[in-house]
Amino acid sequence: MTRQAISNPLHADEGADNGAPPPQINAPRHRRQLRIPPDVAQRIVVGGLWAIAMSAVAVLLFIIVFIMVKGLPHVTPEFLLQAPAKGGRLGGVSPMIFGTIAVAGLAVLIAGPIGVITAIYLTEYTRESKLTAFIRFGADCLAGIPSIIFGLFGFVFFADTLGLGISIISGALTLALMVLPTIIRTSEEAIRAVPAAFRDVSFGLGSTRWQMVTRVVLRSALPGIGTGIVLSIGRSISETAALMLTSGMVARHPSSVFDSARTLALHFFTLSREGISMPKAYATAAVLVLAILMINLLAYWFMRRFIARVR
């Protein structure tokens, strides 16, 4: 390329002013129209990005406000503390609150340690190999399977084959399988992000690998691992399809993990689909949304505090 050709685009105006044809064959003809001053372009981009980001927030806000307006007036202390009556037309959701906490809590208690330990193994205790690639591939595949399939599997395997029945534990195990990939992958990312220098220092001071992992790596990776756990809690709380066939729909207070329990999300599903009571359905949804918001805020606050303390 000649010097002339390189500098030519800068002089496009001159070319256009004296009517001379552009010297290159493939030069755009209406270059003048395409020229936007960089500062204007900058403003357009910033405005565009802002608008797109805002529309995402607006959708979120709209959904929240919509549910709150429809549901909150019906969320009374009795609603939170009473059991439902007449199939949910009357009464409240206290067994469902309990059931949700039991199923989702148990699921994360099971999947959390397994997921974090798997991530530690993948990052610190093994070299990249066919096996690690396979585990990762498996986790990614698991993440893409629709939850109704997990439900079916849980029904066949946990409820039936293992004889756990339609119960909290069957539902929790099914959910655990479902959120495991998220926990593994987020933990893995968080662990990989810990600077290699910390590992060198720890080894250099004569620590074992396990000491290095527990005292340095996990500590630094905790906010990231926490994010994965919070995502998993949210997903567990809002799951319906995987639980219909595993933890079931019984709207009573369960007395053990081998009892069936209906979660808030499933309760909402039943109330609205069977047209039992829309006010109660919206009230249930409001409780669900508030719970998820609260968990996220709490987690956010904890992590901020944690980071502030160690940073």
Next chain:
Amino acid sequence: MTAQHKIHSKDLNLWYGDFHALKDVSIAVRDRMITAIIGPSGCGKSTLLRCFNRMNDLNAAVRVQGGLFLDGQDCYGARLPLTQLRKRVGMVFQRPNPFPLSIFDNVAYGPRVHGVTGKDRLAEIVEQSLASTALWDVLKDRLWEPALDLSAEQQQRLCISRLVAVEPEVLLMDEPCSALDPIATEHIEELMRTLAEKYTIIIVTHNMQQAARISKETGFMLLGELVEFGQTEQVFTNPRDKRTEDYVTGRYG
């Protein structure tokens, strides 16, 4: 080897995969003084330093051949477990790299790893270790603040304190001042001189004036070979090897 030799290597060879990074390096480092290793970038200084506490073992592609001895004891032998070797031969890195923990927890990290648990004992170790790097008076009221809030020089001192806390015998320092300004560098050099009364120090540096200022003995490396090793003054003023002369007079490259 005589009794004063703290660490010595015999025909040490190291490969990163196929790349021959150390070639027949035989060096004998004397106790309780500063030994400098100089040489152009990529000649294997850091690699050699990382051999002394077997940090290269962490890299699966590394193969080592030859002998390495601490107080005459084989560093690769069963009688000197890896964690013990690293406790006795510690390392200060180029960039100050405190853990994202409090000042106290940084210094207490090593002792805790080696099983010290008593609160009083830990506090005592932390005080002594910080005092040995002249940080105690400045930081004694800030022990629970994040270590990352300190200045670069203080962070590097803290890293030295963290090392001193495990009572090592040898301090390996890989360009410990290259991330610091000239004044901080001077302070760290001063500190090294004091520490050399108790510890064997091996420092890798790009700064020839620094090597000349603080070390008793100097080794010059080129392309994985230890070309020359001797009294610092002799290496700088009267080098035996032509390549050393070219390097120290700035004619290299």
